[in-house]
Amino acid sequence: MGNIESEDDGLWSRSLKGEGEAFGVLFDRHRDRVFRHAFRLARDRHNAEDIMSTAFLELWRRRGKVRLVEGSILPWLLVTTTNIARNSRRAAFRYSSLLRSLPRNDEAFDATSDGSYMDDAVDINVALALGTLNTTDLQLVSLVVFEEYTLSAAAAVLNLTRGAAKTRMHRARLRMKAAIYGAAGATPATVVERERP
Template structure:
């Protein structure tokens, strides 16, 4: 539970105070960035998505909703929508690029790039199994299992009943367990 400080912060944001947006970013930017990475599996896309999340928050600042005194569930809802749109854009871009001839590429052997690519490859392997889930189950899994929201907070972020969150998460876990046992 968050103190009245968050209520005041949201009131300031709704009033158009850019410092309130900066405070929300400082408070929740890292969590939303990780949430975006878990959805997109790419650090650069996650950075872009996180920027888009806060642009959307500013554009829709009068719509911010608190859940148990916290704006975080609403922010996760915005982030989920931004990631969904980014994923669609990526798929369209990939289909367009697949129609072009492939240029020769050279590998970069820098250690930092290798580490980054390794983490992206691992995340993509996980996402390959997660992407087999229906979209509504992926969203619940991302919010509860990866972002650490409670069932109630996830329900608020997705604007669905708590029971729906529980059943979607249960089905997602069962499907993933079956995938792991099949592999």
């Protein structure tokens, strides 16, 4: 993925020895990509910031179990970000369900109906299609399509064989296409077509 990411292993080793500055460099290096990934999944700037912060907190908290892929910490961060975003969506859904079940008057503000949080940078049809994938497929698509990792590198971080990753990628593309075509007036999104060998 490039010279910058190949230096992660040295910084990570120094971080594990207690060098806070090395961990800070890793944070500065990857925060923007982790934020973009979180924003794609959360579709809300504030939630994306929380998800990004939690991903880096988890990186430190679970430092003994973190695996670098091709010398980079970024794949681990992206997979963790995906998991945190899913958990955040589940919690938001439960909270929203609770709010809907409470009695209210007609003049009360309904926070769940405000669509102003949507940003033009996120294609809503693609975001909804991503929501149809299971956790492993979402992680795989995120790494290969959005972050442009090779299928082999993504398979390694997800503990899949290359063949299994290729099959999952194919099925995920079909599921996403079906979801996108099912949306009213949707056109095919070429983003789900990209797959690197």
